[in-house]
Amino acid sequence: MKVEDFELLAKTVKERSGLVLSKDKAYLLETRLMPVARKHGLKGLDELSDQVRRRNETLIGDITEAMTTNESLFFRDNKPFDQFKAAVLPGLMKAREGQKRVRIWSAACSSGQEPYSLSMLIKEEGAKLTDWRFDIMATDISMEMINKAKAGIYTQFEVQRGLPITLLIKYFKQNGDKWILDSAIRSMVQFKPFNLLESLSGMGQFDIVFCRNVLIYFDQATKGKVLDGIANQLADDGVLYLGGAETVLGITDRFAPVPGYRGMYQKKGGTPAVVPAST
């Protein structure tokens, strides 16, 4: 592909989603965008680039979706969810005893495994949490992912990665080789499309934010901007979860690691509503 076409497409994708495509990703761009070109009746990446120059918005949307990685799994990395159950939930139940209301945001939810893991986990707490209200908001830039997440239908492969068998039996119904999540779990999550590059100020305040395995695709400046935006929406005693390969260190001073809990971050100067890790 032509250098100027690569540069145009990479710039467009970065403007839209934050995703950085370095030159060594040219092959990835080609393999992922050829199907998009075909879908739009275009012969190849030359014609596709011309259309982008003419600001064909539907095409640009499809290009952006095709370039993002949507890989996700239930209870990804396990530990963060174990800690959520053991330390964050009890901490919050103490701190929010008055209002009995908790707001959680899954900020790049992909096909829904992350917010649904949280709803199952909360549901499993059962009686302890009756009269509590948990609002789980789940967003993603990809409309396709939001629709898939809302449907709550997973393949045999997807339900075998990370999901304990006891939860599969309890919360899923089988239909052929597909597994359909119970509406009681689905209705705990509110899904909508949202681009993290936009202003986060309309999102309201959250007690917990999961923003996992998405910042890794952004450059430093974009990471910093998104993290600062999240800090503004997070309660002073709230916590932020990042993915295993992500950090706030060297990017923003609005967050600091919560001692003893990997992947968990607190607001600088705040005291998180979390049971301290035993050392």
Next chain:
Amino acid sequence: MKSCLVVDDSRVIRMVARKILEELNFEVIEAEDGKVALDACNKSLPDAVLLDWNMPVMDGLEFLVALRQLPGNENVQVIFCTTENDLEHIQKAISAGANEYIMKPFDSEIIQSKFTQVGLL
């Protein structure tokens, strides 16, 4: 080193499972049916059993029921690994004392996920 008994009447499946489990640092023992597996368990209990359902001589469920009678069996994590992919079979296996359940086909990622689930990884 943790040990895993792989019980399956297909040699090919045992070989594939062995390769994946050895990469995860398990010592692998093989058995081609439930009876052979039970004999092995009577001599020494493994940390885990990866268990097929349909096998000649003694099937996976019969083996599991017998295993759960042996002293010390509660430390053995049993993971079914079978083409019986319906909810009824899964429920039956769990009631009989299985700890996890893999629906074939499987790959190394699923094995890893399930062995993590039962606390062996």
